[in-house]
Amino acid sequence: MLIILDRDGVINEYDGNYICSADEWHPIPGSIDAVARLCIAGHRIAIATNQSGIGRGYYxxxxxxxxxxxxxxxxxxxxGCIDFITYCPHHPDDQCDCRKPMTGLLRQIREHFHLASLAGAIMVGDSRKDLEAADSAGCxxxxxxxxxGQDTERHLDARPIKGVRIFDNLAGFADWVIKAQL
Structure with missing residues (x-):
């Protein structure tokens, strides 16, 4: 199965401030192992991440x-192995088609893996933009x-997205996928 991961707040620590260097990039405890365990279980991993810090000139x-x-x-x-990474470098005002919640990054992933659709794929994120992109792309x-994620969860009731599954962290998600043998 193809598993698409957002980066900031899912794999690495994120407090709302831009991560502008490799020295500032720190994995969430258990996330690296979770990605590796998913790979070992036979899943392909892609990353789809908005990186407007490039468009803003921060890095x-x-x-x-x-x-x-x-x-x-x-x-x-x-x-483990990350099979493909794609990112949106644009400023939010650029009105590109790749900045989530738009589905351009997911289209790039679908094309990279030569898939007719993303039906059956799972997308994991910590923001409403991630969930909307997943839903729009059929993930x-x-x-x-x-x-x-906690803030996103608090606001889901006001505007629900059908079929959203919720986990404490990427490690909990990986446990579920591996146990369910998805």
Whole structure:
């Protein structure tokens, strides 16, 4: 199965401030192991992340690549593999089609894996934008309570998204996927 992960607040710690360097990028405890366990169980992993810090001039693509290299090396050291990473570098005012909740990043993932659709894929995020993108692209939306997840969960009742599953963190999600043998 294809599992699509948001990055900030799902894999790495995120408090609402921009993460502008590999030195500032720190994994949430248990998240690297969770990604590795999903890989070992036979799942493909893709990352879809909004990175407007590039469009705002806070960091450049070289620094983003360094963050992603750090993440990938940690996952590999734990026995896993990130198959594909895609990101939106645009400022929110740019009105691109790749900034979540738009589905451009998910389309890139679908095309990368040569899939007719993303039906059967799961997308894990911590924000409403992630859940809306997943729903629009035909993925199973999953919310984790890390990052912005608790705040997102509090507001879901006001505007529900059908079929959202909620877990405390990525490790809890991985436990569920592996136990359910999805």
């Amino acid at each position: 450049d693509t070289d620094e983003l690549d360094a963050m992603h290299d750090k993440m990938a090396k940690l996952v590999e050291a734990a026995g 199973q939306p999953v919310l984790v309570r890390t990052g912005n």
